[in-house]
Amino acid sequence: MKYPSNIKKNYQNPLTYKNRGMDLEDELNLSNEYYQSIDKALIFKKPTPIGVSKVSYRNQSKIIEKAYFKEPSTLDYNGLYRGKYIEYEAKVTKNKTAFPLQNIHYHQIEHIKKVLNHQGIVFLIIKINDLVYLLKGCDFISYINTHLRKSIPFDYIKNQGYLIKYGYNPPLDYLKIVDNIYFKEDE
Numbered sequence: 588m589k590y591p592s593n594i595k596k597n598y599q600n601p602l603t604y605k606n607r608g609m610d611l612e613d614e615l616n617l618s619n620e621y622y623q624s625i626d627k628a629l630i631f632k633k634p635t636p637i638g639v640s641k642v643s644y645r646n647q648s649k650i651i652e653k654a655y656f657k658e659p660s661t662l663d664y665n666g667l668y669r670g671k672y673i674e675y676e677a678k679v680t681k682n683k684t685a686f687p688l689q690n691i692h693y694h695q696i697e698h699i700k701k702v703l704n705h706q707g708i709v710f711l712i713i714k715i716n717d718l719v720y721l722l723k724g725c726d727f728i729s730y731i732n733t734h735l736r737k738s739i740p741f742d743y744i745k746n747q748g749y750l751i752k753y754g755y756n757p758p759l760d761y762l763k764i765v766d767n768i769y770f771k772e773d774e
Contacts, residue, residue: 610679610714611677611678611679611712611714611719612632612663612677614758614759615632615664615677615712615759615761616632617757617758618757618758618759618760618761619631619632619664619666619757621756621757622757622762627668627762628666628667628668628669628673628762629666629667629668630664630665630666630667630668630673631664631665631666632663632664633660633661633662633663633664633665639651639653640653641653661674661694661695661698662674662675662676662695662698662699662709663675663676663677664676664677668708668762668765669770671706671707671708671769672702672705672707672708673707673708673709673765674698674702674707674708674709675709675710675711675712675721676691676695676699676711676712677711677712677713677714678690678691678711678712678713678714679713679714679715680713680714680715682715682738683715683716683741684740684741685736685738685739685740685741686713686715686738686739686741686744687737687738688731688736688737688738688739689737691711696728696731699724699727699728700728702724703724703725703728708765708769709723709724710722710723710724710727710765711724711727712751712759712761713744713748715741715744716741718750719750719751719753719759720744720745720748720749720750720751721748721749721751721761721764721765722739722744722747722748722749723747723748723768726747726748727739730743730747749764749767749768751764
Protein backbone atom coordinates (compact mmCIF):
# COMPACT_ATOMS: atom_id res chain seq x y z
CA MET A 588 0.00 0.00 0.00
CA LYS A 589 1.33 3.43 -0.89
CA TYR A 590 1.05 6.06 1.83
CA PRO A 591 1.01 9.79 1.12
CA SER A 592 4.32 11.34 2.07
CA ASN A 593 2.89 13.33 4.99
CA ILE A 594 1.31 10.33 6.76
CA LYS A 595 3.56 8.30 8.99
CA LYS A 596 3.02 4.63 9.63
CA ASN A 597 2.32 3.73 13.23
CA TYR A 598 4.74 1.10 14.33
CA GLN A 599 4.25 -0.84 17.52
CA ASN A 600 6.63 -0.07 20.33
CA PRO A 601 9.40 -2.61 20.72
CA LEU A 602 8.60 -5.51 23.00
CA THR A 603 9.45 -4.71 26.60
CA TYR A 604 9.51 -7.00 29.60
CA LYS A 605 9.27 -4.21 32.13
CA ASN A 606 6.30 -4.78 34.48
CA ARG A 607 5.14 -7.81 32.50
CA GLY A 608 3.86 -9.39 35.72
CA MET A 609 1.98 -6.38 37.02
CA ASP A 610 -1.41 -7.43 35.69
CA LEU A 611 -1.17 -10.80 37.41
CA GLU A 612 0.16 -9.19 40.58
CA ASP A 613 -2.71 -6.67 40.61
CA GLU A 614 -5.24 -9.49 40.17
CA LEU A 615 -3.68 -11.45 43.02
CA ASN A 616 -3.56 -8.37 45.26
CA LEU A 617 -7.27 -7.74 44.62
CA SER A 618 -8.03 -11.41 45.29
CA ASN A 619 -6.12 -11.28 48.58
CA GLU A 620 -7.90 -8.06 49.60
CA TYR A 621 -11.21 -9.79 48.91
CA TYR A 622 -10.20 -12.84 50.98
CA GLN A 623 -9.26 -10.53 53.84
CA SER A 624 -12.51 -8.53 53.56
CA ILE A 625 -14.60 -11.69 54.04
CA ASP A 626 -12.18 -13.04 56.68
CA LYS A 627 -11.29 -16.08 54.58
CA ALA A 628 -7.49 -15.75 54.62
CA LEU A 629 -4.62 -13.46 55.57
CA ILE A 630 -2.25 -13.44 52.62
CA PHE A 631 0.06 -10.53 51.87
CA LYS A 632 2.53 -9.40 49.22
CA LYS A 633 5.98 -9.50 50.77
CA PRO A 634 8.11 -6.40 50.30
CA THR A 635 11.64 -6.83 49.02
CA PRO A 636 14.02 -6.12 51.91
CA ILE A 637 16.04 -3.00 51.11
CA GLY A 638 18.59 -0.93 52.96
CA VAL A 639 18.75 2.82 52.57
CA SER A 640 22.20 4.35 52.14
CA LYS A 641 21.41 7.96 51.21
CA VAL A 642 18.44 10.18 52.08
CA SER A 643 17.78 13.80 51.27
CA TYR A 644 15.21 16.14 52.72
CA ARG A 645 13.02 18.35 50.53
CA ASN A 646 9.93 20.26 51.62
CA GLN A 647 9.67 18.34 54.88
CA SER A 648 9.80 15.03 53.00
CA LYS A 649 12.43 12.34 53.07
CA ILE A 650 13.62 11.26 49.63
CA ILE A 651 15.52 8.00 49.24
CA GLU A 652 18.35 8.65 46.82
CA LYS A 653 20.33 5.42 47.15
CA ALA A 654 19.18 2.01 48.31
CA TYR A 655 20.31 -1.58 47.97
CA PHE A 656 18.82 -5.03 48.36
CA LYS A 657 19.74 -6.32 51.82
CA GLU A 658 19.16 -9.96 50.99
CA PRO A 659 17.42 -12.03 48.34
CA SER A 660 13.69 -12.19 48.89
CA THR A 661 11.97 -15.55 49.16
CA LEU A 662 8.57 -15.83 47.43
CA ASP A 663 6.09 -13.10 46.50
CA TYR A 664 3.20 -13.83 48.87
CA ASN A 665 2.73 -15.47 52.26
CA GLY A 666 0.17 -15.75 55.02
CA LEU A 667 -2.31 -18.00 56.77
CA TYR A 668 -5.21 -19.99 55.42
CA ARG A 669 -7.33 -22.45 57.40
CA GLY A 670 -4.65 -22.67 60.09
CA LYS A 671 -1.84 -23.46 57.64
CA TYR A 672 1.10 -21.42 56.45
CA ILE A 673 0.79 -20.59 52.76
CA GLU A 674 3.37 -19.11 50.39
CA TYR A 675 3.56 -18.70 46.63
CA GLU A 676 5.45 -17.10 43.79
CA ALA A 677 3.63 -15.42 40.89
CA LYS A 678 5.23 -15.45 37.44
CA VAL A 679 4.25 -14.41 33.92
CA THR A 680 5.88 -15.65 30.74
CA LYS A 681 5.35 -14.55 27.17
CA ASN A 682 6.84 -17.85 26.01
CA LYS A 683 4.00 -19.87 24.47
CA THR A 684 5.57 -23.33 24.77
CA ALA A 685 7.37 -23.39 28.14
CA PHE A 686 8.05 -21.63 31.43
CA PRO A 687 11.78 -20.73 31.63
CA LEU A 688 13.33 -21.95 34.88
CA GLN A 689 15.64 -18.93 34.91
CA ASN A 690 12.55 -17.03 36.17
CA ILE A 691 12.92 -18.84 39.52
CA HIS A 692 16.15 -18.24 41.43
CA TYR A 693 18.12 -20.94 43.23
CA HIS A 694 17.38 -19.47 46.69
CA GLN A 695 13.65 -19.54 45.87
CA ILE A 696 13.84 -23.22 44.92
CA GLU A 697 15.61 -23.94 48.21
CA HIS A 698 12.94 -21.97 50.06
CA ILE A 699 10.15 -23.96 48.39
CA LYS A 700 11.86 -27.16 49.57
CA LYS A 701 12.01 -25.81 53.15
CA VAL A 702 8.33 -24.88 53.17
CA LEU A 703 7.47 -28.36 51.87
CA ASN A 704 9.71 -29.91 54.54
CA HIS A 705 7.72 -28.08 57.23
CA GLN A 706 4.37 -29.13 55.72
CA GLY A 707 3.44 -25.64 54.59
CA ILE A 708 1.39 -24.97 51.49
CA VAL A 709 3.63 -23.70 48.70
CA PHE A 710 3.03 -23.31 44.97
CA LEU A 711 3.65 -21.23 41.87
CA ILE A 712 0.99 -19.23 40.07
CA ILE A 713 2.06 -19.08 36.44
CA LYS A 714 0.43 -17.02 33.71
CA ILE A 715 1.21 -18.52 30.32
CA ASN A 716 -0.74 -18.21 27.06
CA ASP A 717 -3.16 -15.83 28.82
CA LEU A 718 -4.14 -18.65 31.17
CA VAL A 719 -3.32 -18.80 34.88
CA TYR A 720 -2.26 -22.06 36.51
CA LEU A 721 -1.44 -23.13 40.05
CA LEU A 722 1.50 -25.55 40.09
CA LYS A 723 2.05 -27.28 43.43
CA GLY A 724 5.49 -26.80 44.95
CA CYS A 725 6.04 -30.57 45.17
CA ASP A 726 5.28 -30.97 41.43
CA PHE A 727 7.64 -28.10 40.62
CA ILE A 728 10.47 -29.62 42.70
CA SER A 729 9.78 -33.07 41.25
CA TYR A 730 10.08 -31.68 37.73
CA ILE A 731 13.40 -29.98 38.52
CA ASN A 732 14.77 -33.15 40.11
CA THR A 733 13.83 -35.42 37.21
CA HIS A 734 14.43 -33.28 34.11
CA LEU A 735 17.51 -31.62 32.66
CA ARG A 736 15.59 -29.03 30.64
CA LYS A 737 15.96 -25.33 31.35
CA SER A 738 12.22 -24.84 31.13
CA ILE A 739 8.96 -26.50 32.09
CA PRO A 740 6.90 -27.38 28.99
CA PHE A 741 3.45 -25.84 28.75
CA ASP A 742 1.96 -29.35 28.47
CA TYR A 743 3.45 -30.26 31.89
CA ILE A 744 1.94 -27.13 33.45
CA LYS A 745 -1.40 -27.83 31.75
CA ASN A 746 -1.42 -31.49 32.89
CA GLN A 747 0.08 -31.17 36.39
CA GLY A 748 -1.18 -27.68 37.19
CA TYR A 749 -4.65 -26.45 37.99
CA LEU A 750 -6.33 -23.84 35.83
CA ILE A 751 -7.45 -20.82 37.86
CA LYS A 752 -10.56 -19.39 36.28
CA TYR A 753 -11.13 -15.66 36.17
CA GLY A 754 -14.09 -14.27 38.07
CA TYR A 755 -15.49 -11.03 39.38
CA ASN A 756 -14.82 -11.22 43.10
CA PRO A 757 -12.15 -12.39 43.58
CA PRO A 758 -10.55 -11.94 40.14
CA LEU A 759 -8.50 -15.14 40.62
CA ASP A 760 -10.08 -17.54 43.10
CA TYR A 761 -6.96 -19.61 43.70
CA LEU A 762 -8.09 -20.61 47.21
CA LYS A 763 -10.85 -22.71 45.64
CA ILE A 764 -8.07 -24.82 44.08
CA VAL A 765 -6.07 -24.81 47.33
CA ASP A 766 -9.18 -26.20 49.06
CA ASN A 767 -9.53 -28.97 46.46
CA ILE A 768 -5.91 -30.11 46.51
CA TYR A 769 -4.72 -29.43 50.07
CA PHE A 770 -7.87 -29.70 52.21
CA LYS A 771 -9.98 -32.21 50.29
CA GLU A 772 -9.45 -34.95 52.87
CA ASP A 773 -10.51 -32.58 55.70
CA GLU A 774 -14.05 -32.15 54.40
